[in-house]
Amino acid sequence: MNKKNTELSISTGKPNVRRKSLVFDVLSHKMALVGVLIIVSLLCMAVFAPFLAPHNPNDQDLYRVLEGPTWEHLLGTDDVGRDLLSRVIFGARISLIIGIISTFISALLGSMLGLIAGYKGGMADMVIMRITDTFMCLPVMVMLLVIVTVLGPGVENIIIAISVLTWTTFARIMRGQVLSVRESPYIEAAHADGASELRIMFKNILPNAISPIIVAVSIMLGRHIMLESIATFLGLGVQPPTPTWGKALRVGYSYLEIVPLYSIAPGLMITLAVLGFNFLGDGLRDALDPRLRGEGDKLPEAAL
Amino acid sequence: MKRYFARRLLYALLILFLVSILIFSIARLLPGDPIQAAATQNLDLANEEILNDLRSQFGLDQPLHIQYVVWMKDFFNGDWGTSFGSGEPVFEMFVRRLPVTLELFSGYVFWSFLIGFPLGVISAFKRNTILDATITSTAIVGISVPVIWEAIVLIYLFSVHYRIFPPSGYVPFFENPMENILCMIMPTFVLGTHTAGMYMRYVRSSLLEVLGQDYIRTARAKGLTEMAVILRHAAKPAMIPVVTVIGIDWGYVISGSFLVEYMFALPGFGRMGIDAIAARDYPVIQATLLIVALFILMVNLAVDLLYGYLDPRVRVK
Numbered sequence: 001m002n003k004k005n006t007e008l009s010i011s012t013g014k015p016n017v018r019r020k021s022l023v024f025d026v027l028s029h030k031m032a033l034v035g036v037l038i039i040v041s042l043l044c045m046a047v048f049a050p051f052l053a054p055h056n057p058n059d060q061d062l063y064r065v066l067e068g069p070t071w072e073h074l075l076g077t078d079d080v081g082r083d084l085l086s087r088v089i090f091g092a093r094i095s096l097i098i099g100i101i102s103t104f105i106s107a108l109l110g111s112m113l114g115l116i117a118g119y120k121g122g123m124a125d126m127v128i129m130r131i132t133d134t135f136m137c138l139p140v141m142v143m144l145l146v147i148v149t150v151l152g153p154g155v156e157n158i159i160i161a162i163s164v165l166t167w168t169t170f171a172r173i174m175r176g177q178v179l180s181v182r183e184s185p186y187i188e189a190a191h192a193d194g195a196s197e198l199r200i201m202f203k204n205i206l207p208n209a210i211s212p213i214i215v216a217v218s219i220m221l222g223r224h225i226m227l228e229s230i231a232t233f234l235g236l237g238v239q240p241p242t243p244t245w246g247k248a249l250r251v252g253y254s255y256l257e258i259v260p261l262y263s264i265a266p267g268l269m270i271t272l273a274v275l276g277f278n279f280l281g282d283g284l285r286d287a288l289d290p291r292l293r294g295e296g297d298k299l300p301e302a303a304l
Numbered sequence: 305m306k307r308y309f310a311r312r313l314l315y316a317l318l319i320l321f322l323v324s325i326l327i328f329s330i331a332r333l334l335p336g337d338p339i340q341a342a343a344t345q346n347l348d349l350a351n352e353e354i355l356n357d358l359r360s361q362f363g364l365d366q367p368l369h370i371q372y373v374v375w376m377k378d379f380f381n382g383d384w385g386t387s388f389g390s391g392e393p394v395f396e397m398f399v400r401r402l403p404v405t406l407e408l409f410s411g412y413v414f415w416s417f418l419i420g421f422p423l424g425v426i427s428a429f430k431r432n433t434i435l436d437a438t439i440t441s442t443a444i445v446g447i448s449v450p451v452i453w454e455a456i457v458l459i460y461l462f463s464v465h466y467r468i469f470p471p472s473g474y475v476p477f478f479e480n481p482m483e484n485i486l487c488m489i490m491p492t493f494v495l496g497t498h499t500a501g502m503y504m505r506y507v508r509s510s511l512l513e514v515l516g517q518d519y520i521r522t523a524r525a526k527g528l529t530e531m532a533v534i535l536r537h538a539a540k541p542a543m544i545p546v547v548t549v550i551g552i553d554w555g556y557v558i559s560g561s562f563l564v565e566y567m568f569a570l571p572g573f574g575r576m577g578i579d580a581i582a583a584r585d586y587p588v589i590q591a592t593l594l595i596v597a598l599f600i601l602m603v604n605l606a607v608d609l610l611y612g613y614l615d616p617r618v619r620v621k
């Protein structure tokens with residue numbers, strides 16, 4: 001950041017983050033580019049599933065169960081004779097929907113609470129931070145299983161459970177950011193200008209504190225897809241006959257000796273999805289915070 | 305230092321209190337009255353009077369705050385209730401399963417440090433080379449691979465295809481050391497590789513930050529060898545952030561151990577927890593969650609202490 005830039009940001013109260021070439025920065029980052037390609041392919045797979053899938057994912061053919069790959073069924077068939085490839089393609093839908101919605105809710109909730117905790121301080125900060133510390137002691141994956149057991153299986157419940165358990169990550173990140181931004185000269189300038197608290201929070205602080213949240217959204221999206229598939233794998237998540245990667249992984253695992261692809265293919269899709277979002281997250285981090293370029297990460301890695 | 309530690313200890317106790325209330329409430333929210341559930345499995349019990357007797361025997365007819373106090377008191381006296389599933393005291397179940405989980409943890413530490421630390425150091429020194437890029441991307445792949453899938457792939461390769469390791473099961477070390485090691489290699493490796501990627505990245509970024517400091521340049525200017533610079537000047541400060549994140553990541557390792565024990569049918573603590581959740585065996589669920597929380601708090605406390613030792617500035621703050 002050069003001197004001229006700093007002065008400009010003080011006088012206008014505008015964020016001083018370079019914005020003009022974020023997309024370019026991300027796309028010129030090799031790993032991020034790979035991530036974007038993976039994510040775009042998965043999104044296309046989910047959106048155009050009916051056109052891409054060679055068969056109806058729910059059509060059973062009980063004469064042809066547990067077959068290996070053939071020209072008709074490129075990945076083979078499952079235990080009730082459904083086409084595996086079609087089920088894997090349709091499986092992208094539920095994983096992405098759950099991942100995107102739960103990340104959106106938890107990021108929104110966490111960022112708002114983190115913003116309040118960091119900006120207001122005092123009692124609000126104390127309560128919110130004690131809650132996040134309490135959640136830190138209980139591993140998300142273990143608690144997810146317990147909460148889904150309480151709520152019962154199903155798509156909505158798994159979204160609620162994941163969001164309730166993961167917002168603390170966003171709250172912590174946001175609070176830390178707000179604390180460092182709060183004392184900046186341009187915030188002081190906005191105060192002197194007579195701006196309302198809400199205006200300062202949302203117009204001045206939020207845009208300057210949002211970068212790590214964007215990175216975290218990408219990384220957590222992958223995490224949430226992984227959490228959903230684990231819960232479904234253990235029989236607590238999305239219920240049949242919806243095609244899901246987690247369920248295929250589970251049933252396929254029992255037939256590992258006969259048709260290894262049955263569980264290996266859906267597992268590979270989960271891995272690719274997580275990998276895509278992790279790669280993108282890394283690229284975003286480098287693009288949004290040039291100081292950290294190639295310096296690894298400053299975010300809590302673990303969320304599971 | 306003492307004051308610093310006392311403050312951390314008090315804080316941990318406060319969090320433990322909050323966690324215990326959370327766990328207590330969740331266990332009460334689990335669907336299905338456990339006594340009713342036991343009754344449907346055993347028709348002799350399906351009599352309202354007997355059910356009420358049973359409820360008072362388990363203390364379930366008491367007001368909630370009394371139930372909480374009794375539960376906490378019993379917990380710290382080693383009386384963790386009895387499993388609804390097997391009728392066994394939960395404490396004994398835990399003690400019997402602990403060695404398996406501890407063995408899994410030691411194996412995980414072995415693999416993750418063996419892989420994560422050297423790669424992190426190499427990556428930092430070969431910064432921005434192809435080697436660095438390869439190691440860094442491999443680390444992200446390692447972090448991204450779900451434990452369950454890695455387990456399935458390894459079981460397929462080494463148990464189904466090559467038949468080198470047993471696919472699941474556990475043999476105690478003192479019964480047959482060779483078999484024990486054979487059946488623990490895959491589970492510990494899966495858990496280890498999962499965290500090795502994270503440790504590699506932490507070590508790399510932390511070391512890079514330290515190596516850019518002026519005192520490292522001074523050390524080099526004194527003519528010290530690179531090895532001496534790392535060991536005498538860079539290692540200790542570079543460990544500070546690494547130690548912190550290892551503390552934070554314990555929850556992650558525990559989650560991983562639950563899944564690994566489930567996948568490889570290891571009769572450990574995590575398997576006990578997952579089975580209890582599936583069976584809604586809530587004395588076991590309650591105890592499992594509280595032990596996990598207690599364990600994470602203790603590790604975090606140990607990290608705080610270590611942090612105070614590694615970074616003298618912390619003690620003053």
